[in-house]
Amino acid sequence: MNGLRLSPSDAWRASEHVDADRLLASVDTLASFGARGDGGVDRPALSAVDLDARRHLIDRARALGCTVSTDACANLFFHRAGTENLAPVMTGSHIDTQPTGGKLDGCYGVLAGIECLAALADAGIRTRRPLEVVVWTNEEGTRFTPGAMGSSAFVEPSRLAAYLDATDAAGVTLREALDAQRRAFPDLPLRDHAATPAHAFVELHIEQGPLLENADVPLGVVTGIQGVRWYALHCDGVAAHAGTTPMNVRRDAMTLAIALRAEIDALAHALGGDDTRITFGRWSVSPNAINTIPSAVTFSVDFRHPDAAVLDAFDRQIADCALRRRARVEPLFSHAPVRFDATVLATLDAACAALDARALRLTSGAFHDAMYVARHCPTAMLFVPSRDGISHNPAEFTGPHHLAMGARALAHCVTQLCND
Amino acid sequence: MNGLRLSPSDAWRASEHVDADRLLASVDTLASFGARGDGGVDRPALSAVDLDARRHLIDRARALGCTVSTDACANLFFHRAGTENLAPVMTGSHIDTQPTGGKLDGCYGVLAGIECLAALADAGIRTRRPLEVVVWTNEEGTRFTPGAMGSSAFVEPSRLAAYLDATDAAGVTLREALDAQRRAFPDLPLRDHAATPAHAFVELHIEQGPLLENADVPLGVVTGIQGVRWYALHCDGVAAHAGTTPMNVRRDAMTLAIALRAEIDALAHALGGDDTRITFGRWSVSPNAINTIPSAVTFSVDFRHPDAAVLDAFDRQIADCALRRRARVEPLFSHAPVRFDATVLATLDAACAALDARALRLTSGAFHDAMYVARHCPTAMLFVPSRDGISHNPAEFTGPHHLAMGARALAHCVTQLCND
Numbered sequence: 001m002n003g004l005r006l007s008p009s010d011a012w013r014a015s016e017h018v019d020a021d022r023l024l025a026s027v028d029t030l031a032s033f034g035a036r037g038d039g040g041v042d043r044p045a046l047s048a049v050d051l052d053a054r055r056h057l058i059d060r061a062r063a064l065g066c067t068v069s070t071d072a073c074a075n076l077f078f079h080r081a082g083t084e085n086l087a088p089v090m091t092g093s094h095i096d097t098q099p100t101g102g103k104l105d106g107c108y109g110v111l112a113g114i115e116c117l118a119a120l121a122d123a124g125i126r127t128r129r130p131l132e133v134v135v136w137t138n139e140e141g142t143r144f145t146p147g148a149m150g151s152s153a154f155v156e157p158s159r160l161a162a163y164l165d166a167t168d169a170a171g172v173t174l175r176e177a178l179d180a181q182r183r184a185f186p187d188l189p190l191r192d193h194a195a196t197p198a199h200a201f202v203e204l205h206i207e208q209g210p211l212l213e214n215a216d217v218p219l220g221v222v223t224g225i226q227g228v229r230w231y232a233l234h235c236d237g238v239a240a241h242a243g244t245t246p247m248n249v250r251r252d253a254m255t256l257a258i259a260l261r262a263e264i265d266a267l268a269h270a271l272g273g274d275d276t277r278i279t280f281g282r283w284s285v286s287p288n289a290i291n292t293i294p295s296a297v298t299f300s301v302d303f304r305h306p307d308a309a310v311l312d313a314f315d316r317q318i319a320d321c322a323l324r325r326r327a328r329v330e331p332l333f334s335h336a337p338v339r340f341d342a343t344v345l346a347t348l349d350a351a352c353a354a355l356d357a358r359a360l361r362l363t364s365g366a367f368h369d370a371m372y373v374a375r376h377c378p379t380a381m382l383f384v385p386s387r388d389g390i391s392h393n394p395a396e397f398t399g400p401h402h403l404a405m406g407a408r409a410l411a412h413c414v415t416q417l418c419n420d
Numbered sequence: 421m422n423g424l425r426l427s428p429s430d431a432w433r434a435s436e437h438v439d440a441d442r443l444l445a446s447v448d449t450l451a452s453f454g455a456r457g458d459g460g461v462d463r464p465a466l467s468a469v470d471l472d473a474r475r476h477l478i479d480r481a482r483a484l485g486c487t488v489s490t491d492a493c494a495n496l497f498f499h500r501a502g503t504e505n506l507a508p509v510m511t512g513s514h515i516d517t518q519p520t521g522g523k524l525d526g527c528y529g530v531l532a533g534i535e536c537l538a539a540l541a542d543a544g545i546r547t548r549r550p551l552e553v554v555v556w557t558n559e560e561g562t563r564f565t566p567g568a569m570g571s572s573a574f575v576e577p578s579r580l581a582a583y584l585d586a587t588d589a590a591g592v593t594l595r596e597a598l599d600a601q602r603r604a605f606p607d608l609p610l611r612d613h614a615a616t617p618a619h620a621f622v623e624l625h626i627e628q629g630p631l632l633e634n635a636d637v638p639l640g641v642v643t644g645i646q647g648v649r650w651y652a653l654h655c656d657g658v659a660a661h662a663g664t665t666p667m668n669v670r671r672d673a674m675t676l677a678i679a680l681r682a683e684i685d686a687l688a689h690a691l692g693g694d695d696t697r698i699t700f701g702r703w704s705v706s707p708n709a710i711n712t713i714p715s716a717v718t719f720s721v722d723f724r725h726p727d728a729a730v731l732d733a734f735d736r737q738i739a740d741c742a743l744r745r746r747a748r749v750e751p752l753f754s755h756a757p758v759r760f761d762a763t764v765l766a767t768l769d770a771a772c773a774a775l776d777a778r779a780l781r782l783t784s785g786a787f788h789d790a791m792y793v794a795r796h797c798p799t800a801m802l803f804v805p806s807r808d809g810i811s812h813n814p815a816e817f818t819g820p821h822h823l824a825m826g827a828r829a830l831a832h833c834v835t836q837l838c839n840d
Contacts, residue, residue, distance in 0.1 A: 210669060241629065242697060243646065243786040243787070245629060247698070279672075279711065283714075290752070292699075292701050294703075366663045389664065
């Protein structure tokens with residue numbers, strides 16, 4: 001990434017050849033695979049409709065002159081050759097959805113990548129480096145847990161062994177689902193990703209939050225992804241009869257849990273200030289009967305912050321909190337904050353500037369495949385606004401002009417990176 | 421109940437003939453039907469083990485010279501004839517248990533009743549009125565909802581039609597379960613309860629609370645059963661992404677529910693003072709995911725108080741509370757406070773005094789079959805202490821001397837009532 005050799009004319013011409021109508025039509029076409037009656041999409045990773053959608057995208061990529069390959073975790077790579085045999089620039093996202101998903105989460109990044117391939121072809125541009133559009137497998141984590149399986153196994157192939165026995169709600173293992181893709185596409189060559197580190201990765205995505213809309217800005221240059229800690233807090237009380245047990249001798253586990261929630265909430269805000277995101281989303285109460293005092297409550301804590309030091313301090317202090325109140329804290333998941341690559345960010349800034357598009361720099365509150373790919377190669381993300389910040393919902397929506405603007409900025413950026 | 425014609429010698433002799441060893445052995449024998457490995461009992465109403473237990477009790481009653489009958493809700497009546505054809509005195513309780521029940525809840529009242537039959541036989545006493553020991557069906561409400569089906573349908577036979585289609589967890593209806601008892605005991609005559617109002621009903625039960633133990637008193641004369649209101653409170657928020665949604669724009673349904681819980685708790689204590697029992701036992705959170713802000717929370721309120729005016733005021737004010745916080749309150753169940761009959765209470769007081777047993781007058785915090793039977797005939801209850809107030813638990817325990825004392829007081833009381 002040293003000594004940027006910009007080819008502004010290629011980047012500009014690529015962005016000019018982005019065809020908004022073609023892009024928008026491609027969003028609707030992809031959304032027809034697993035379409036819900038309410039306008040949303042339900043397309044579990046590697047399901048029959050997902051394989052149909054993948055076939056559709058493979059056909060499009062081949063029609064654009066790409067070679068298509070896959071890997072051990074069923075990620076798809078659409079490869080547009082460069083003039084030199086160099087490490088490729090990658091872009092893309094995922095096409096699996098939440099059960100009540102919209103048309104854009106993930107899909108938009110893949111389709112904008114394919115639109116870049118089409119724009120380069122229409123403009124007759126041969127870039128120096130290859131451009132690859134990637135479809136990462138099972139980002140949502142809805143069919144198989146955890147999410148971001150494809151991107152994390154791409155970056156760290158040893159993870160795959162632990163994923164293979166994950167089962168979906170019907171008892172199908174990931175191993176079986178991967179076999180299904182191999183049977184569906186027996187001609188796809190297996191890519192040996194360890195041998196091909198990428199030059200850069202850029203992921204375009206809807207924001208899934210309200211910041212760009214509230215700031216009335218069409219593009220967000222994403223400087224990183226906030227870190228996260230997930231915990232389960234276990235509180236014990238004593239089950240007793242709601243009618244016969246005097247108030248002063250009760251030990252109600254829910255009363256304890258609510259006090260602990262308040263304390264953890266205050267702790268999170270004290271440590272994290274305005275950047276704090278704290279959520280208590282999952283609750284389990286035993287015996288959960290109207291006329292019995294709760295004997296046990298477990299609740300989840302999702303704490304996110306861009307500053308690793310704040311996350312570490314929270315880690316220590318939530319343990320103290322739990323100890324003081326005789327609760328038990330169980331760490332469930334953690335991921336350090338990710339800071340994206342300065343050069344890729346500068347290239348995105350330059351793309352926004354070249355298009356005269358106002359852009360905000362912001363941190364992603366959600367996880368993305370880019371969180372893992374950032375360990376593999378220089379990485380950054382670009383956001384477009386989400387109406388009312390709504391996502392994982394059939395009402396997910398981004399205005400057509402914003403979708404087109406995002407794809408143009410992506411085309412500008414990846415073309416510039418390809419000519420590095 | 422006018423003009424008490426006491427036969428103190430009969431009552432005294434009956435209580436003297438209560439055999440503590442026989443009573444305690446009968447507790448263990450009954451507990452062998454549906455015994456759990458941990459010393460508790462799991463005997464769902466009208467299950468195979470319950471029918472076996474009923475057969476055992478029917479055999480005992482017949483061996484004691486009783487005639488046995490049943491009714492449309494499978495209640496069992498063990499009838500010991502009196503010297504005159506008068507309305508009977510009834511005692512008894514239930515033998516169905518919670519899934520993790522103990523040996524005493526309900527069973528003790530039935531077995532102490534049978535011990536009274538045995539004591540009267542041993543003493544050679546013929547009472548003026550008949551004495552009947554009753555086994556009420558499905559008091560716990562665990563297999564079929566609601567509880568106290570047998571006693572409530574006895575008092576108000578029109579209720580049965582609404583109960584017949586209740587199903588257990590395996591899909592078996594009450595109608596089918598009642599047929600099973602009829603097939604098991606085809607020779608039992610059906611009693612026409614409407615034609616036979618009782619002279620009085622006395623239910624002996626473990627306290628299931630800590631008051632007697634804390635006061636170190638062996639007997640509790642129960643003056644009534646506190647009234648109860650059950651509600652579901654429904655709170656709505658907006659589901660949103662835990663990572664991307666700033667704190668200040670969130671509408672977390674759990675935050676709302678917790679604030680509402682605190683307000684209702686304060687309201688209950690302000691209205692009810694020291695007699696207040698308020699429990700928030702059942703919680704349901706949607707979508708109940710770690711990384712999604714709760715969009716809907718429903719929680720239950722169980723409010724009990726001996727004063728009907730307090731319950732009515734609570735009813736009005738909880739509605740105001742919910743309205744202010746834009747929650748929805750759904751009434752689930754209510755029962756007015758029950759005040760037991762003064763003459764039966766005086767007879768219990770006299771029995772305790774005759775036995776030189778200290779007794780406390782108290783209100784029952786739990787429901788019992790007597791709550792319904794009180795509408796049918798003069799009714800009262802007698803309690804013995806529960807160790808640590810524990811019930812609905814294999815650890816349920818009452819000392820042998822207290823169990824014997826309760827049975828003696830019951831024998832004294834019902835013999836006296838039979839000679840009214």
